[in-house]
Amino acid sequence: MAQSTSNLNLAIRLHNVGVEYDMPTDRINTIKEYSIRLMQGKIKRKKFWALKNVDLEISQGEIFGILGRNGAGKSTLLKVISRVLIPTEGDVWICGVVHPLLQLGAGFHPELTGRENIFLNGTILGHTKKEIEEKFDEIVDFSEIADFIESPLRTYSSGMKARLGFSVATAWMPDILVVDEVLGVGDAAFQQKCSERMLYFREHGSTIILVSHSPNTITNLCERAIWLDHGNIVARGNASEVSAQYNTATMGKRL
Numbered sequence: 001m002a003q004s005t006s007n008l009n010l011a012i013r014l015h016n017v018g019v020e021y022d023m024p025t026d027r028i029n030t031i032k033e034y035s036i037r038l039m040q041g042k043i044k045r046k047k048f049w050a051l052k053n054v055d056l057e058i059s060q061g062e063i064f065g066i067l068g069r070n071g072a073g074k075s076t077l078l079k080v081i082s083r084v085l086i087p088t089e090g091d092v093w094i095c096g097v098v099h100p101l102l103q104l105g106a107g108f109h110p111e112l113t114g115r116e117n118i119f120l121n122g123t124i125l126g127h128t129k130k131e132i133e134e135k136f137d138e139i140v141d142f143s144e145i146a147d148f149i150e151s152p153l154r155t156y157s158s159g160m161k162a163r164l165g166f167s168v169a170t171a172w173m174p175d176i177l178v179v180d181e182v183l184g185v186g187d188a189a190f191q192q193k194c195s196e197r198m199l200y201f202r203e204h205g206s207t208i209i210l211v212s213h214s215p216n217t218i219t220n221l222c223e224r225a226i227w228l229d230h231g232n233i234v235a236r237g238n239a240s241e242v243s244a245q246y247n248t249a250t251m252g253k254r255l
Contacts, residue, residue: 011059
Protein backbone atom coordinates (compact mmCIF):
# COMPACT_ATOMS: atom_id res chain seq x y z
CA MET A 1 0.00 0.00 0.00
CA ALA A 2 1.36 3.42 -0.98
CA GLN A 3 2.00 5.86 1.85
CA SER A 4 3.89 9.08 2.42
CA THR A 5 7.40 8.78 3.74
CA SER A 6 8.54 10.86 6.68
CA ASN A 7 12.07 11.25 5.29
CA LEU A 8 12.13 14.67 3.60
CA ASN A 9 15.11 13.68 1.44
CA LEU A 10 13.37 10.72 -0.14
CA ALA A 11 10.83 10.76 -2.95
CA ILE A 12 10.35 6.98 -3.17
CA ARG A 13 11.09 4.01 -0.94
CA LEU A 14 10.34 0.39 -1.80
CA HIS A 15 10.92 -2.38 0.72
CA ASN A 16 10.81 -6.08 -0.18
CA VAL A 17 8.43 -5.43 -3.06
CA GLY A 18 7.25 -8.39 -5.10
CA VAL A 19 4.66 -8.82 -7.86
CA GLU A 20 3.36 -12.29 -8.67
CA TYR A 21 1.34 -13.08 -11.79
CA ASP A 22 -0.94 -16.04 -12.39
CA MET A 23 -0.77 -16.99 -16.07
CA PRO A 24 -2.53 -19.67 -18.17
CA THR A 25 -0.03 -22.16 -19.60
CA ASP A 26 -2.08 -22.92 -22.73
CA ARG A 27 -2.84 -20.47 -25.52
CA ILE A 28 -6.51 -19.40 -25.54
CA ASN A 29 -7.66 -17.46 -28.59
CA THR A 30 -11.14 -16.21 -27.66
CA ILE A 31 -13.17 -15.21 -24.60
CA LYS A 32 -15.69 -17.92 -25.50
CA GLU A 33 -12.99 -20.59 -25.46
CA TYR A 34 -11.67 -19.25 -22.16
CA SER A 35 -15.17 -19.31 -20.59
CA ILE A 36 -15.84 -22.89 -21.71
CA ARG A 37 -12.51 -24.19 -20.50
CA LEU A 38 -12.90 -22.28 -17.23
CA MET A 39 -16.27 -23.93 -16.56
CA GLN A 40 -14.77 -27.32 -17.43
CA GLY A 41 -11.87 -26.70 -15.08
CA LYS A 42 -9.38 -27.26 -17.88
CA ILE A 43 -7.35 -24.06 -17.57
CA LYS A 44 -3.85 -24.81 -16.36
CA ARG A 45 -1.98 -21.96 -14.71
CA LYS A 46 1.48 -21.20 -13.51
CA LYS A 47 2.71 -18.51 -11.16
CA PHE A 48 5.78 -16.40 -11.67
CA TRP A 49 7.31 -13.40 -9.96
CA ALA A 50 7.68 -10.36 -12.23
CA LEU A 51 9.42 -8.60 -9.31
CA LYS A 52 10.97 -10.16 -6.24
CA ASN A 53 12.64 -8.70 -3.13
CA VAL A 54 13.01 -5.22 -4.61
CA ASP A 55 14.47 -2.68 -2.16
CA LEU A 56 14.93 0.80 -3.54
CA GLU A 57 15.33 4.38 -2.32
CA ILE A 58 15.21 7.34 -4.70
CA SER A 59 16.01 10.84 -3.47
CA GLN A 60 14.13 13.99 -4.27
CA GLY A 61 15.64 15.98 -7.13
CA GLU A 62 17.54 13.19 -8.89
CA ILE A 63 17.24 11.45 -12.23
CA PHE A 64 17.31 7.74 -11.47
CA GLY A 65 17.90 5.17 -14.20
CA ILE A 66 16.52 1.66 -14.69
CA LEU A 67 18.23 -0.67 -17.16
CA GLY A 68 17.08 -4.08 -18.27
CA ARG A 69 16.13 -6.20 -21.23
CA ASN A 70 12.54 -6.84 -22.34
CA GLY A 71 10.76 -8.92 -19.72
CA ALA A 72 13.13 -7.89 -16.94
CA GLY A 73 10.33 -6.35 -14.88
CA LYS A 74 10.97 -2.69 -15.69
CA SER A 75 7.41 -1.82 -16.71
CA THR A 76 6.01 -3.70 -13.72
CA LEU A 77 8.27 -1.71 -11.41
CA LEU A 78 7.16 1.56 -12.97
CA LYS A 79 3.50 0.59 -12.57
CA VAL A 80 4.09 -0.12 -8.89
CA ILE A 81 5.77 3.26 -8.40
CA SER A 82 2.99 4.98 -10.38
CA ARG A 83 0.31 3.28 -8.23
CA VAL A 84 -1.16 1.62 -11.30
CA LEU A 85 -0.36 -1.78 -9.82
CA ILE A 86 -0.55 -2.93 -6.20
CA PRO A 87 2.34 -5.25 -5.33
CA THR A 88 1.69 -8.76 -4.08
CA GLU A 89 4.04 -8.16 -1.17
CA GLY A 90 6.18 -5.43 0.32
CA ASP A 91 5.72 -1.74 1.05
CA VAL A 92 5.79 1.35 -1.17
CA TRP A 93 6.18 4.90 0.16
CA ILE A 94 5.76 7.89 -2.14
CA CYS A 95 6.34 11.56 -1.31
CA GLY A 96 4.59 13.73 -3.88
CA VAL A 97 2.36 13.30 -6.92
CA VAL A 98 3.52 10.85 -9.59
CA HIS A 99 3.17 11.81 -13.27
CA PRO A 100 3.53 8.55 -15.20
CA LEU A 101 4.55 8.58 -18.85
CA LEU A 102 4.43 4.83 -19.28
CA GLN A 103 3.28 4.90 -22.90
CA LEU A 104 3.50 7.90 -25.16
CA GLY A 105 0.06 8.81 -26.45
CA ALA A 106 -1.78 6.83 -23.79
CA GLY A 107 -5.11 8.54 -23.17
CA PHE A 108 -5.33 9.88 -26.72
CA HIS A 109 -8.21 9.13 -29.09
CA PRO A 110 -7.37 8.46 -32.77
CA GLU A 111 -10.48 10.18 -34.14
CA LEU A 112 -9.99 13.39 -32.19
CA THR A 113 -7.76 16.20 -33.43
CA GLY A 114 -4.45 17.06 -31.82
CA ARG A 115 -6.11 20.06 -30.16
CA GLU A 116 -8.92 17.92 -28.76
CA ASN A 117 -6.47 15.29 -27.56
CA ILE A 118 -4.45 17.89 -25.67
CA PHE A 119 -7.55 18.76 -23.66
CA LEU A 120 -8.52 15.10 -23.26
CA ASN A 121 -5.08 14.01 -22.08
CA GLY A 122 -4.61 17.06 -19.89
CA THR A 123 -7.91 16.31 -18.18
CA ILE A 124 -6.89 12.69 -17.61
CA LEU A 125 -3.71 13.99 -15.96
CA GLY A 126 -5.89 15.97 -13.54
CA HIS A 127 -5.75 19.50 -14.96
CA THR A 128 -8.67 21.88 -15.42
CA LYS A 129 -9.76 23.32 -18.74
CA LYS A 130 -8.38 26.70 -17.72
CA GLU A 131 -5.00 25.20 -16.80
CA ILE A 132 -4.83 23.41 -20.16
CA GLU A 133 -5.79 26.57 -22.05
CA GLU A 134 -2.98 28.45 -20.32
CA LYS A 135 -0.47 25.78 -21.38
CA PHE A 136 -1.91 25.06 -24.83
CA ASP A 137 0.41 27.25 -26.92
CA GLU A 138 3.45 26.03 -25.00
CA ILE A 139 2.45 22.41 -25.59
CA VAL A 140 2.00 22.96 -29.32
CA ASP A 141 5.25 24.90 -29.63
CA PHE A 142 7.24 22.22 -27.84
CA SER A 143 5.71 19.42 -29.92
CA GLU A 144 6.51 21.24 -33.19
CA ILE A 145 3.34 19.95 -34.86
CA ALA A 146 1.37 23.20 -35.11
CA ASP A 147 0.59 22.56 -38.80
CA PHE A 148 -1.23 19.33 -37.87
CA ILE A 149 -2.90 20.32 -34.59
CA GLU A 150 -6.37 20.40 -36.20
CA SER A 151 -5.90 17.01 -37.91
CA PRO A 152 -7.16 13.74 -36.37
CA LEU A 153 -4.59 11.77 -34.43
CA ARG A 154 -4.99 8.75 -36.74
CA THR A 155 -3.20 10.75 -39.43
CA TYR A 156 -0.14 11.31 -37.19
CA SER A 157 3.06 9.35 -37.50
CA SER A 158 4.34 7.53 -34.40
CA GLY A 159 6.94 10.26 -33.96
CA MET A 160 4.28 12.99 -34.02
CA LYS A 161 2.22 11.13 -31.42
CA ALA A 162 5.33 10.80 -29.28
CA ARG A 163 6.01 14.53 -29.52
CA LEU A 164 2.48 15.39 -28.50
CA GLY A 165 2.39 12.83 -25.70
CA PHE A 166 5.63 14.01 -24.12
CA SER A 167 4.67 17.68 -24.57
CA VAL A 168 1.38 17.28 -22.73
CA ALA A 169 2.75 15.06 -19.96
CA THR A 170 5.63 17.43 -19.18
CA ALA A 171 3.85 20.76 -19.62
CA TRP A 172 3.50 21.03 -15.84
CA MET A 173 6.32 20.72 -13.32
CA PRO A 174 5.95 17.26 -11.74
CA ASP A 175 6.87 16.12 -8.25
CA ILE A 176 7.84 12.74 -9.67
CA LEU A 177 8.03 11.99 -13.39
CA VAL A 178 8.12 8.34 -14.47
CA VAL A 179 9.32 7.94 -18.06
CA ASP A 180 9.38 4.64 -19.95
CA GLU A 181 11.67 4.66 -23.02
CA VAL A 182 10.63 8.17 -24.10
CA LEU A 183 14.06 8.88 -25.56
CA GLY A 184 13.78 5.91 -27.89
CA VAL A 185 11.30 7.72 -30.13
CA GLY A 186 11.46 10.78 -32.33
CA ASP A 187 14.44 12.31 -34.03
CA ALA A 188 17.71 13.30 -32.38
CA ALA A 189 16.71 16.96 -32.04
CA PHE A 190 13.49 16.11 -30.21
CA GLN A 191 15.29 13.61 -27.98
CA GLN A 192 17.68 16.42 -27.02
CA LYS A 193 14.71 18.65 -26.15
CA CYS A 194 13.31 15.90 -23.96
CA SER A 195 16.64 15.53 -22.18
CA GLU A 196 16.93 19.27 -21.60
CA ARG A 197 13.41 19.44 -20.17
CA MET A 198 14.13 16.60 -17.75
CA LEU A 199 17.36 18.25 -16.64
CA TYR A 200 15.42 21.49 -16.07
CA PHE A 201 12.91 19.61 -13.92
CA ARG A 202 15.73 18.08 -11.89
CA GLU A 203 17.30 21.48 -11.30
CA HIS A 204 13.98 22.67 -9.89
CA GLY A 205 13.52 19.76 -7.51
CA SER A 206 11.58 17.19 -9.52
CA THR A 207 12.44 13.51 -9.24
CA ILE A 208 12.66 11.61 -12.52
CA ILE A 209 12.74 7.85 -13.03
CA LEU A 210 13.99 6.99 -16.48
CA VAL A 211 13.83 3.56 -18.12
CA SER A 212 16.00 2.95 -21.15
CA HIS A 213 17.59 0.12 -23.10
CA SER A 214 20.49 2.48 -23.78
CA PRO A 215 23.37 2.49 -21.27
CA ASN A 216 24.61 5.72 -22.86
CA THR A 217 21.31 7.47 -22.10
CA ILE A 218 21.40 6.33 -18.48
CA THR A 219 25.04 7.38 -18.11
CA ASN A 220 24.45 10.82 -19.63
CA LEU A 221 21.30 11.72 -17.68
CA CYS A 222 21.30 9.80 -14.40
CA GLU A 223 23.28 10.01 -11.17
CA ARG A 224 22.36 6.52 -9.95
CA ALA A 225 20.81 3.47 -11.57
CA ILE A 226 19.80 -0.13 -11.14
CA TRP A 227 20.05 -3.08 -13.50
CA LEU A 228 16.92 -5.23 -13.35
CA ASP A 229 16.94 -8.82 -14.60
CA HIS A 230 14.15 -11.39 -14.23
CA GLY A 231 12.49 -9.23 -11.59
CA ASN A 232 15.60 -8.89 -9.42
CA ILE A 233 18.02 -6.03 -8.94
CA VAL A 234 21.39 -7.47 -9.99
CA ALA A 235 23.39 -4.22 -9.78
CA ARG A 236 22.91 -0.78 -8.28
CA GLY A 237 24.94 2.36 -7.69
CA ASN A 238 26.67 4.98 -9.84
CA ALA A 239 24.91 5.21 -13.21
CA SER A 240 28.06 4.91 -15.30
CA GLU A 241 29.26 1.87 -13.35
CA VAL A 242 25.90 0.09 -13.56
CA SER A 243 25.66 0.93 -17.27
CA ALA A 244 29.13 -0.51 -17.85
CA GLN A 245 28.21 -3.74 -16.07
CA TYR A 246 24.99 -4.03 -18.07
CA ASN A 247 26.77 -3.24 -21.31
CA THR A 248 29.47 -5.84 -20.63
CA ALA A 249 26.92 -8.52 -19.79
CA THR A 250 24.56 -7.84 -22.71
CA MET A 251 26.85 -6.59 -25.44
CA GLY A 252 30.19 -8.14 -24.53
CA LYS A 253 31.93 -4.77 -24.37
CA ARG A 254 32.40 -1.81 -22.06
CA LEU A 255 31.14 1.70 -22.69
